[in-house]
Amino acid sequence: MKLVKSTALLLIILPLIGSIFACVFFWAVMRGTFTKWEILSQPASTPVKLIRMNFVQTITGEIYEFQYSEQCPNRCWVKVETVPSILNTTDLLPIENCRRSFDIPSINRFSDAVIECWRSGTGIRVDVQAINREGNIQMWQEGQDDFGDALMLTTFPVFGAFGGLLIALILFIIVLIRAVIVNRPQRKTRTTRTAPIKCSPTKHARDAGESVAISSNFLRLSIFLVGRLRRPCPSAGNANRWALSKVLE
Helix, strand or coil, X not given: CHHHHHHXXXXXXXXXXXXXXXXXXXXXXXXXXXXXXXXXXXXXCCEEEEEECCEEEECCCCEEEEECCCCCCCCEEEEECCCCCCCCHHHEECHHHHHHHCCCCCCCCCCEEEEEEEEECCEEEEEEEEECCCCCEEEEEEEECCCHHHHHHXXXXXXXXXXXXXXXXXXXXXXXXXXXXXXXXXXXXXXXXXXXXXXXXXXXXXXXXXXXXXXXXXXXXXXHHHHHCCCCCCCHHHXXXXXXXXXXX
């Protein structure tokens, strides 16, 4: 029963833990904690310097822009003569704004890097491009929406609590079924106990030569019955012989 009570406490503890975990997890997702670096395609020659976001200078001094074109719909590096100026500078924000909102990865391992923080709709976006030691261009990008992400941040704990409650219910049902099976009254079987056999000395059988005491009543009855027996009468042919025997007696 103690195990059942302890499991019942999980119905309160697990939803609370699930709510906290969901909140922390989604907060980390919003900050880009799990966002990975993406390797971009390479320009015609080895890049050595990032002039600005999506503009790189190669070892030959040529400038390439990472853009969409008819030849490469998935974006590629296209050679340009000059770097155009930024048209909409009002949406460009200080880097510190994005550092407070995102977990921007370290760029110390790269030979060159550039970071830009932009206002994007109702939220903000941070873009990071860097050139590693091998001359490959990598990009890290993450954004936040002030409306959608805030709404998800309030609903994710509810989903986490529901998930924790579901796990707690499953565990509680399993423990309850196990407790019922273990504590189920078992049918008692009657045990028949055999009484110990007492060995008593056996009676000695009478020998044929031993005298047997016969009661007087039995003897009287026997004599009476014998006296009542009728003696056979002699036949006519033996009458003389029978009479002679009577005389001789």
